[in-house]
Amino acid sequence: MVLDKEKVVRVRDTKFLDDVIEIGEKIFPEIDKVRTCIQCGTCVGGCPSGRRTAWRIKTLFQKAMIGLKEEVLDTDDLWCCTTCYTCQERCPRGISTTDTVRVIRNVAFREGYAKKNHLFVCSLLFKFGHAVPINEPVKELRKKLGLSELPPTVHSYPEGLKEVNAICEKTGFKEIWEKQWKKAQEAQK
Ligand code: SF4
Ligand code: SF4
Structure with a gap:
């Protein structure tokens, strides 16, 4: 099988999460905590949207951390969060998960990824x-x-x-x- 290079090469922007945090800090300073995500999946386990869609908040954070900017911003998934705050109440790291998603949505809008x-x-x-x-x-x-x-x-x-x-x-x-x-x-x- 011949691999399609366009599909397998992922462009990384290692400053992406720093940029998100810089913007988010103006709204809530503790956004920085997202860096402490341990990918435990507690957030996904209680997510009502994740039961019906491909939306996985922890995957979004993981992609943001490794700089997959396009994959984070240019997706329908980002908009599947209902902002119910269940994950934010349950995160063992005390990460403001939902508020972080809101900031990432703001970044997506600013960068021209609005639907x-x-x-x-x-x-x-x-x-x-x-x-x-x-x-x-x-x-x-x-x-x-x-x-x-x-x-x-x-x-x-x-x-x-x-x-x-x-x-x-x-x-x-x-x-x-x-x-x-x-x-x-x-x-x-
Ligand atoms: S619950 Fe918190 S620490 Fe666990 S994966 Fe979700 S965001 Fe990360
Ligand atoms: S706030 Fe969003 S990501 Fe968190 S549990 Fe609710 S729908 Fe899922």
Whole structure:
């Protein structure tokens, strides 16, 4: 059998985990603990998403540690975590597992690995101030529960939409989104 070199040669970026930690430290300083992962698998054992998908959080950490940047960022698996925090509560090393995944997702977004559906959801945020805008069935349900039809968010205070967009612009989020959105639109043509 002839081996396909493209498939067997893995490109390593030995600084990848350092970069992730540098970014994550601004959000939570203990992200560095991910380096102490012993691959025990406790996290995977209780993962509800892992029961139904190929998602294995410990594998993600292992790949990140050995610098397999592309494999970490360019995969659907990264987005299969439901952020339920079960693994974070159980990790014997006290690693903030879920929060680390969130940081890696941020890195993936910044580096242009957002999925088409994510980009669409972002467009809803810019337009409605909500990633999941309210719809008629939800309005009805809220009324049945004795709540106001609209939640006390941008839905009730449309003037707040300007502020939502200002935050998205000031943080550079919108700019990153725009580039990828444009690319995704062009790819569709
Ligand atoms: S439970 Fe913690 S130490 Fe064990 S594999 Fe998962 S992240 Fe690593
Ligand atoms: S936070 Fe994510 S990785 Fe951890 S148990 Fe929940 S779904 Fe699995």
